[in-house]
Amino acid sequence: MQYQGVLTKMQTELGSPIQYYLVFEDNFLNVNQLLDKEIEINFVGTQCLNCGKKKKIYRQGFCYECFYSSPAVGDWIMRPELSTAHLGIADRDLEYESKAQLQPHIVYLASASEIKVGVTRKAQIPTRWIDQGASQAIAIVEVPNRYLAGITEVALKDHYTDKTNWRKMLQNSVESFDLIAEKAKIESLIPQEVRDYFYAEKNDVYELQYPVLTYPAKVNSLNLDKTPSFSGKLTGIKGQYLLFENGTVFNVRGSEGYVVTIDV
Numbered sequence: 001m002q003y004q005g006v007l008t009k010m011q012t013e014l015g016s017p018i019q020y021y022l023v024f025e026d027n028f029l030n031v032n033q034l035l036d037k038e039i040e041i042n043f044v045g046t047q048c049l050n051c052g053k054k055k056k057i058y059r060q061g062f063c064y065e066c067f068y069s070s071p072a073v074g075d076w077i078m079r080p081e082l083s084t085a086h087l088g089i090a091d092r093d094l095e096y097e098s099k100a101q102l103q104p105h106i107v108y109l110a111s112a113s114e115i116k117v118g119v120t121r122k123a124q125i126p127t128r129w130i131d132q133g134a135s136q137a138i139a140i141v142e143v144p145n146r147y148l149a150g151i152t153e154v155a156l157k158d159h160y161t162d163k164t165n166w167r168k169m170l171q172n173s174v175e176s177f178d179l180i181a182e183k184a185k186i187e188s189l190i191p192q193e194v195r196d197y198f199y200a201e202k203n204d205v206y207e208l209q210y211p212v213l214t215y216p217a218k219v220n221s222l223n224l225d226k227t228p229s230f231s232g233k234l235t236g237i238k239g240q241y242l243l244f245e246n247g248t249v250f251n252v253r254g255s256e257g258y259v260v261t262i263d264v
């Protein structure tokens, strides 16, 4: 059976284990069902996720022009503290930014390798954590807009990383942490204007289980520009990565906008 389409990040469903789907225009694929099977990926071309033109992908599935003009990829996405919609100030498109920024956001601690701090829209829980390959996560504050989440994250970056070590995450080299104890320590570190939003009582720790048969000892990243044709036996799915028998790992999210065929 062959599937063809533009890669976008895998859709996920919380479960034991998490379910993963590759969604194309005309059909979709439950990737969990391919575990322990040989699959072949062939690079066909590129297509911008924003304008739909067959252009070279610059970043995040967007062509160069779209990356520097679309409100969907403004600087406030990666750096929430730069959000300005709460002041009525536009970055690229105030209407778009108001919808995205003026909604409940969560600041969280998660462990995918070390403990990291991060920000997400509340509606993206637990998707955001799954995409990062976190083993555990806990919410720290819930705030009404992205700016307040951003300044909280900035304050906590002095104490925690905000990056996931993707190699360690894929090798399941995760230190074990007591996230509830960690959370209790940081109430005094969060900015004054956010203190009222601290989740003092709520201590739900999310535990996430990935469909992985074996973790790789070494990882080699598959790059479709350099290796346009790849086949291998799928041994796991974690974060937004496909793991193969020989240690090859494929970052689906990192390949957004690439048109591929997948033979299963």
Ligand SMILES: [Zn+2]
Residues within 6 Å of the ligand: 048, 049, 050, 051, 052, 053, 055, 062, 063, 064, 065, 066, 067
């Ligand atoms: Zn474009």
